Amino acid sequence: MASLGSWPALRLGERLNDYSAVVGVPSARQKIALTPLTGQPLAVPPLYPGDMVAGVRQFELYCEPSAHELFAGMVTNTWAVNHASSQLPMLGPMLALRRGESVSIRYHNNLPETTTMHGHGMAVPGPADGGPHQRIAPGDSWTASYTVDQPACTNWYHPHEEGRTAPHVYYGLAGMIRLDDDQTDALGLPQTHGFDDIPLVIQDRVFDDDGQFLYAPTSQEIRMGYFGDYILTNGQIEPVLNVPRGWVRFRLLNASNSEIWRFYFDDDRRFIVIAGDNGLLPKPVDARMLTLSPAERAEILVDCSRWYSEHFDLRATGIRGGLQQRVLSIRVENGAGLVRNPPVSWPEDDFQPAGSAPLRTFDLGGQGGLRINGRLMDMNYINEQVPLNQTEFWRVRSTNGMMHHNFHVHGGGFRILSRDGSSKNLQPHERGEKDVVYLPPGSEVLLQVRFLHPAGSQNPFMYHCHFLEHEDAGMMGQFTVT
Numbered sequence: 001m002a003s004l005g006s007w008p009a010l011r012l013g014e015r016l017n018d019y020s021a022v023v024g025v026p027s028a029r030q031k032i033a034l035t036p037l038t039g040q041p042l043a044v045p046p047l048y049p050g051d052m053v054a055g056v057r058q059f060e061l062y063c064e065p066s067a068h069e070l071f072a073g074m075v076t077n078t079w080a081v082n083h084a085s086s087q088l089p090m091l092g093p094m095l096a097l098r099r100g101e102s103v104s105i106r107y108h109n110n111l112p113e114t115t116t117m118h119g120h121g122m123a124v125p126g127p128a129d130g131g132p133h134q135r136i137a138p139g140d141s142w143t144a145s146y147t148v149d150q151p152a153c154t155n156w157y158h159p160h161e162e163g164r165t166a167p168h169v170y171y172g173l174a175g176m177i178r179l180d181d182d183q184t185d186a187l188g189l190p191q192t193h194g195f196d197d198i199p200l201v202i203q204d205r206v207f208d209d210d211g212q213f214l215y216a217p218t219s220q221e222i223r224m225g226y227f228g229d230y231i232l233t234n235g236q237i238e239p240v241l242n243v244p245r246g247w248v249r250f251r252l253l254n255a256s257n258s259e260i261w262r263f264y265f266d267d268d269r270r271f272i273v274i275a276g277d278n279g280l281l282p283k284p285v286d287a288r289m290l291t292l293s294p295a296e297r298a299e300i301l302v303d304c305s306r307w308y309s310e311h312f313d314l315r316a317t318g319i320r321g322g323l324q325q326r327v328l329s330i331r332v333e334n335g336a337g338l339v340r341n342p343p344v345s346w347p348e349d350d351f352q353p354a355g356s357a358p359l360r361t362f363d364l365g366g367q368g369g370l371r372i373n374g375r376l377m378d379m380n381y382i383n384e385q386v387p388l389n390q391t392e393f394w395r396v397r398s399t400n401g402m403m404h405h406n407f408h409v410h411g412g413g414f415r416i417l418s419r420d421g422s423s424k425n426l427q428p429h430e431r432g433e434k435d436v437v438y439l440p441p442g443s444e445v446l447l448q449v450r451f452l453h454p455a456g457s458q459n460p461f462m463y464h465c466h467f468l469e470h471e472d473a474g475m476m477g478q479f480t481v482t
């Protein structure tokens with residue numbers, strides 16, 4: 001364990017990159033006159049530990065229609081996971097997984113159409129991935145069984161039906177996964193769910209004048225982004241959270257279809273970024289803002305003790321659509337928190353950059369702008385064959401000077417070695433293990449990958465753009481690991 005010294009004085013000298021130079025065209029859509037029910041207590045997704053049966057932690061998840069009151073006098077039809085058992089109006093419970101445990105996660109499809117449920121960020125073999133090949137017909141179920149074998153992190157689950165992922169997520173299907181391990185438990189981080197450890201699922205939505213989700217992107221919006229009129233935080237508009245006096249951990253997930261959010265506090269307070277997609281950063285990083293593209297996660301620590309204002313807001317700005325909104329109002333209560341000081345030690349990062357390795361290149365763009373290496377997704381075509389347990393470099397390039405993309409890999413995480421030729425261009429939350437990397441127009445990243453779990457041609461892994469309109473339009477490829 002490396003010593004960090006005194007945290008309140010921690011200044012590592014790194015600032016987040018500012019992508020304001022690549023702000024897109026604001027949406028011309030008129031915001032409809034609805035009366036959002038703001039100011040309600042934040043709905044924290046319930047932590048679902050499953051049931052331990054014969055040494056296997058078992059989860060039962062029901063994907064089903066639900067309903068939600070987001071606007072005064074209106075009921076919005078939604079989809080949710082475990083609506084009936086947990087009364088969730090949208091989204092789903094947060095699964096509590098632990099490194100080393102065997103799990104069995106059964107998804108039941110009580111929806112009117114076929115879907116799949118993918119464990120995003122889970123390093124598991126192909127048959128347990130929940131990608132486009134593990135389809136679940138209406139009335140049917142599918143089970144992901146595996147041993148959890150990766151460091152503590154914040155992952156999530158969401159549909160991955162070929163060509164239909166975007167609407168399925170839009171209607172409300174998504175949930176978080178909290179993955180714990182002994183090493184991270186020992187750090188003394190805030191980890192009491194709903195008290196000082198708060199998951200935040202950030203999404204934007206368009207509504208029609210009946211208050212229903214309106215998912216109807218034009219061909220231009222498929223290419224350039226389908227942006228909402230409201231930000232939903234855990235499925236609510238501008239909710240309120242009471243927090244204890246102490247340090248509070250927020251687990252941020254950008255579960256939007258195509259917006260890139262820049263997060264910051266209205267009093268410009270600094271916070272500490274401790275984790276990216278797949279685990280702790282090599283070092284915590286002091287920051288004032290954080291930019292997440294679709295599907296990216298970050299964990300931050302915020303000092304909510306008496307030295308700062310007692311009411312403050314987490315806000316977000318969509319760097320493409322331009323929507324600016326309060327994400328969460330935070331009120332500091334009189335009660336003392338459990339974590340009065342952030343940790344003073346941090347695990348050593350054992351990652352080793354490879355000196356040399358085979359190189360694969362993935363060009364995002366091409367004809368119509370939504371291809372990878374010139375091809376559209378074909379369920380019957382394996383694009384890449386990758387050897388098991390062998391380090392490779394993956395170069396990912398955005399060949400279009402106009403379009404934003406990102407790049408997500410199933411089956412295991414990666415490290416970003418450089419952005420546009422230099423490691424200095426990485427954002428702080430990009431320095432640890434990740435599974436999604438943002439590519440501004442015309443940019444390039446170099447990744448170091450190594451897959452520890454197999455995937456055959458019947459159950460291959462996916463790589464794809466996680467802007468869901470792009471993914472559904474075919475910006476995806478398949479690879480085996482053998």
Ligand SMILES: [Cu+2]
Binds near residue numbers: 404406471475
């Ligand atoms: Cu894309």
